[in-house]
Amino acid sequence: MSHITPAVIAVHAAVREQAPLVQCITNYVSMDLAANVLNAAGASPAMVHDPREAGEFAALAGAVVANIGTLSPRWVDGMLDSVEVARDANKPWVLDPVAVGATSYRRESVDRLLELDPTVIRGNASEVLTIATRTAGGKGVDSDASLDDVREHADALAKRTGSIVAVTGPEDYVTDGEREPIALRGGDPRMPLITALGCSLSALVGACVAAHDDAFEATTAALAMLSAAGEIAGASAEGPGSLRWRLLDELARLDAGGLAQHVGR
Ligand SMILES: Nc1ncnc2c1ncn2[C@@H]1O[C@H](COP(=O)(O)OP(=O)(O)OP(=O)(O)O)[C@@H](O)[C@H]1O
Numbered sequence: 001m002s003h004i005t006p007a008v009i010a011v012h013a014a015v016r017e018q019a020p021l022v023q024c025i026t027n028y029v030s031m032d033l034a035a036n037v038l039n040a041a042g043a044s045p046a047m048v049h050d051p052r053e054a055g056e057f058a059a060l061a062g063a064v065v066a067n068i069g070t071l072s073p074r075w076v077d078g079m080l081d082s083v084e085v086a087r088d089a090n091k092p093w094v095l096d097p098v099a100v101g102a103t104s105y106r107r108e109s110v111d112r113l114l115e116l117d118p119t120v121i122r123g124n125a126s127e128v129l130t131i132a133t134r135t136a137g138g139k140g141v142d143s144d145a146s147l148d149d150v151r152e153h154a155d156a157l158a159k160r161t162g163s164i165v166a167v168t169g170p171e172d173y174v175t176d177g178e179r180e181p182i183a184l185r186g187g188d189p190r191m192p193l194i195t196a197l198g199c200s201l202s203a204l205v206g207a208c209v210a211a212h213d214d215a216f217e218a219t220t221a222a223l224a225m226l227s228a229a230g231e232i233a234g235a236s237a238e239g240p241g242s243l244r245w246r247l248l249d250e251l252a253r254l255d256a257g258g259l260a261q262h263v264g265r
């Protein structure tokens with residue numbers, strides 16, 4: 001059993017017990033899946049983004065998730081309002097910098113969000129590399145970098161920002177720049193064929209940081225939960241369509257035993 005396993009099991013149970021309200025300001029592609037992933041995990045999703053209400057809503061939420069996947073000025077304003085309220089109330093918030101390397105508008109928007117001290121930054125290898133090295137890159141929303149390219153940059157980014165940095169892909173990686181980083185294998189190689197699964201994972205990180213104070217452990221737990229559910233679902237899935245619904249089913253019935261088996265390897 002890995003040293004992190006008891007913490008992962010505790011976070012998983014805390015989400016089910018507390019059913020935290022997670023405000024997601026996320027992209028059009030991801031809204032349905034992210035809300036369903038949160039429901040399956042036992043959390044309570046709300047997709048609330050307009051600046052007329054986003055900040056007010058953040059005062060009610062246990063965590064805020066800001067995802068720039070289909071950004072536009074009003075949405076970015078809603079994100080800035082919400083994460084400012086969260087930060088001022090000492091509530092956790094999660095940044096998903098979708099395709100940040102693709103355009104200057106995305107980079108500028110992420111720069112503004114980074115000034116508001118995200119609790120967790122969760123992205124694929126290209127996205128984390130872009131933020132850490134301030135260089136353009138990535139293939140749109142998909143990654144064209146590997147974990148080996150980014151590991152040390154992720155550590156440095158975490159150290160510099162004070163955020164937990166989670167890099168996902170065939171192998172997931174969690175670092176705070178101080179503690180021994182966590183590497184998680186597993187999942188299913190067809191998971192990238194399910195659009196917005198990474199965005200949904202960022203929403204799940206939101207649920208976990210809302211339910212558990214140690215954001216490093218909470219982030220690790222979210223990654224482990226999705227990876228375990230994906231791996232179990234993959235055993236009987238015939239393709240990305242059945243993997244998607246099976247993953248939701250497996251996430252909903254995931255228990256401590258399934259998690260321990262997954263994280264302990
Ligand atoms: N080759 C793979 N094998 C196993 N699991 C994978 C693989 N690639 C991605 N995953 C898993 O898929 C989930 C989403 O991670 P990914 O890195 O694909 O996000 P992303 O690129 O931000 O996705 P999106 O932008 O489509 O939302 C994570 O749980 C990750 O571990």
Ligand SMILES: Cc1ncsc1CCO
Binds near residue numbers: 027069
């Ligand atoms: C496909 C796509 N385009 C913008 S956001 C998104 C979801 C995956 O990140």
Ligand SMILES: [Mg+2]
Binds near residue numbers: 099123124141198199
């Ligand atoms: Mg993504």
